[in-house]
Amino acid sequence: MAFLLTSEFVEHIEQLIAQKDGNALKELFLDFHFADFAEVLEELDSDDATYLIKLLESEITSEALMEVDEDVREKILDRLSPKEIAQELAEMDTDDAADVIGELDEDIQKKVISKIKDEEHAADIVELLKYDEDTAGGLMAKELVRVKETWTIAGCVREMRRQAKNVTRVHSIYVVDKEDKLKGRLSLKDLLTAPEKARISDVYIPKVDYVTVHTEGEEVARIMQRYDLEAIPVVDDHGVLVGRITIDDIVDFIKDEAEKDYQMAAGISSDVEADDSIWLLTRARLPWLVLGLFGGLGSVYIMKGFDEAISNYVELFFFTPLIAAMAGNVGVQSSAIIVQGLANDNVKGSLFKRLLKEVGLALINGIALAVLVIVFGYIAGLDQRVAFTIAISMLSVIIVAALVGTFVPIILNKKGIDPAIATGPFITTSNDIFGIFLFFYLSKIILGF
Structure with missing residues (x-):
């Protein structure tokens, strides 16, 4: 039966800690799974969590320390002496121990390593710290x-x-x-x-x-x-x-990478969490918002260059959000498929064939949507020339957005840049600008203003 953590259970633990009833706490956590114990630690304040870590055997607490959130672990480790941290590391596999000690300041690292009694275990941890954490050397364990x-x-x-x-x-x-x-x-x-x-x-x-x-x-x-x-x-x-x-190590790595890519796609440039400080959250989000701001200002400048079109055909102005939205949506769809394919190593073969396929797909989708726009224009009593112009412009915008959404991630990947960046505000903003420019430029050609 799965463990269910309740507020009553947490309050009971807090009472036992306040009473310093170590025997009752040891008895309570005797048969606990380390993952369930980690969940308990995350619900306690840092002092209470540290009290439990010091009280219980390292065979239990060391595993739990690897399961808790990094911020929780950092607060607990700050309250432990180098000797106490070394006792926890001694019970961990070398890869986990290296991950934990890598989060400490360098001077604390040296003190902790010097306190590990098993010299071979300590040497293995030091060796793992030499490797980049995102390489096989940084992911591996020495135990085999x-x-x-x-x-x-x-x-x-x-x-x-x-x-x-x-x-x-x-x-x-x-x-x-x-x-x-x-x-x-x-x-x-x-x-x-x-x-x-x-x-x-x-x-x-x-x-x-x-x-x-x-x-x-x-x-x-x-x-x-x-x-x-x-x-x-x-x-x-x-x-x-x-x-x-x-x-289990590679699953953790995949999970971490997926979280980073998800944040990047959402326009967050750093690995942050909801309970981080306002400064950290602002620093992670603001760069992409600035990019969006400049993209919006670029769109305004483009529209200003076609003020005559808006004066003569005011209907075009009201369809501008539609064109921008379709450009952004199609670009994100195309880039998301390519980024996923790059991650799974499924994007192979000729780049030209890949682009040709995406153009074909965009053409089919664009024609279907263009027909719907013309039908809508007929029902709404819109000038058919204007409706036709909007339809043709949207078809063209969809094709261009699909090409950009396909081409950009592949180029970024070849340049050694994380292609996940192409599924977020970067691709949306660029396609908005391209879309609005193409919309008004084609409208000028077709309507002749």
């Missing part, structure tokens, strides 16, 4: 099970038992040579059915998917998704096995 190709099956089993003590979940068994270079993987079935005196070199599978420490996180996600991998080994520039990335 590796066996030498020269070992016998019996010797392999003994060594695996020793190594598995430090590995939370054994997804795969990796085979390396005497220099620790990755050679392949070992099937558990083959291990169990092979004769004890047989050597690993006789039964291991040489074909294994892997990534290097420098592989981008998005590429790691694509490989794991394509081949349905629960874990993937990571090697250095010399082919030496240095770690592994598990499915």
